[in-house]
Amino acid sequence: MVGTKMASPIPVVVFSEECMKPGTTSWEKASKVIVQAFEDHGGFIVDHPNAPLDLHDSVFSVTEDLFDLSHETKIKNTNLKPSHGYIGKVPGTPLLEGMNIDGAEKLEECEKFTSLMWPSGNDHFCKTVHDYAKFMVEIEKVVFRMLCESYGVEKCYDPYIESCTYLLRFLKYKKPADNISANSVAHTDKSFLSYLHQNNIKGLEVRTKDGEWFTLEPSASTFMVMAGDACVAWSNGRIKPCYHRVAVREESQVRYSLGIFSYVLGMIETPEEFIDEAHPQQYKPFNHIDFLCYYDSSNDPIKAQSLIKSYCGVRAN
Numbered sequence: 001m002v003g004t005k006m007a008s009p010i011p012v013v014v015f016s017e018e019c020m021k022p023g024t025t026s027w028e029k030a031s032k033v034i035v036q037a038f039e040d041h042g043g044f045i046v047d048h049p050n051a052p053l054d055l056h057d058s059v060f061s062v063t064e065d066l067f068d069l070s071h072e073t074k075i076k077n078t079n080l081k082p083s084h085g086y087i088g089k090v091p092g093t094p095l096l097e098g099m100n101i102d103g104a105e106k107l108e109e110c111e112k113f114t115s116l117m118w119p120s121g122n123d124h125f126c127k128t129v130h131d132y133a134k135f136m137v138e139i140e141k142v143v144f145r146m147l148c149e150s151y152g153v154e155k156c157y158d159p160y161i162e163s164c165t166y167l168l169r170f171l172k173y174k175k176p177a178d179n180i181s182a183n184s185v186a187h188t189d190k191s192f193l194s195y196l197h198q199n200n201i202k203g204l205e206v207r208t209k210d211g212e213w214f215t216l217e218p219s220a221s222t223f224m225v226m227a228g229d230a231c232v233a234w235s236n237g238r239i240k241p242c243y244h245r246v247a248v249r250e251e252s253q254v255r256y257s258l259g260i261f262s263y264v265l266g267m268i269e270t271p272e273e274f275i276d277e278a279h280p281q282q283y284k285p286f287n288h289i290d291f292l293c294y295y296d297s298s299n300d301p302i303k304a305q306s307l308i309k310s311y312c313g314v315r316a317n
C-alpha cells in the first residue's frame with residue numbers, strides 16, 4: 001500500500017511501520033512524495049498511526065501546566081540565542097506566549113529547564129517533554145535519511161545528525177478579543193527542519209505552491225514538517241522554504257501548539273551534488289546560529305519572508 005493520501009493540497013504521508021524502514025517499497029514511495037512536497041510547498045504532513053496517543057495527550061496537558069506558572073517563573077527561561085527563551089508581549093502579537101527548551105533531545109537540558117520552572121521538581125513534566133523530543137528526533141532521522149538518499153548525498157546524513165540540536169517550543173495563543181489578534185506574521189522558519197503539532201484548535205496555515213493558504217486540521221496523530229531557510233540553502237534552493245502563519249479564528253478558544261526546530265551547531269555547506277552548470281551555487285557556507293542572530297538583529301521590513309539570500313547568497317555578476 002502506498003502510504004500517502006493526496007486529497008489535501010499538501011501531501012499527507014502515512015508513517016506506517018513499513019514506511020519508516022529503509023529499503024522497503026513504502027519507504028521508496030514515501031521518499032519520492034516527500035522530496036516532491038519539499039520542492040513544491042516546502043513541506044508535508046505526517047500522519048503517524050502508531051504515534052503514542054497518550055504521549056500526545058500528556059505533552060499538551062503538561063504544556064498547559066507550564067503556561068499556568070507565574071510570569072516571574074516563566075521569564076527565568078532565558079537563552080542567549082534569539083527566540084530560544086521566553087517569548088511574550090511581542091509587539092503585533094500580544095496574545096502569543098512561548099517557552100523553549102534548547103537541546104530538548106538531551107535529558108539533562110530537560111532536567112535543567114524543569115528545575116528552573118519547578119524548583120521542587122516535576123518528574124512527570126520532564127519525562128513527558130523528553131519522551132516527546134526523542135520521538136520527534138526519530139521522525140527527523142527518517143525524513144532526513146529519505147532526503148539524503150533521494151538526492152544521492154547519503155554522506156551528509158551522519159555529520160548532520162551528529163551536529164544537530166533540537167529546540168522544543170511550547171506556544172500558547174490566548175483567546176482573540178475584538179480587535180486584538182492572536183495571529184502570527186506569515187514567515188519562513190530559520191531552522192533546518194521544523195515539526196509543528198497543534199492541539200484541537202486549528203490555526204496553522206501553510207502557503208501552497210499555488211499561493212493558496214491551506215489550513216491544517218489538528219489531530220493527535222498528524223503534524224506538519226517544514227523546511228526552514230537553512231535547509232533551502234543546503235539544497236541549493238532545490239527545496240522551497242515553507243511559508244506559514246497562525247490565524248486563530250475561533251474566538252473564545254485558547255490554542256496550544258508545539259514546535260520542534262532542528263539547528264545545526266556549526267557550518268552548513270551545500271553539497272557539490274546539488275551544484276552543476278544548470279544549478280550554479282546559490283549560497284555560501286554559513287554558520288547556522290550566526291544566521292539566526294543576523295535575522296534577529298535585522299530591521300529589514302520583509303525579513304519574515306526569508307533573509308537567507310541576503311545573509312549568504314552568492315551574488316550574480
Ligand SMILES: O=C(O)CCC(=O)C(=O)O
Nearest residue numbers: 171189196204246257259
Ligand atoms: O503555532 C504554530 O502552529 C506555528 C508556530 C510557528 O510558526 C513558529 O513558532 O515558528
Ligand SMILES: [Fe+2]
Nearest residue numbers: 187188189244
Ligand atoms: Fe514558524
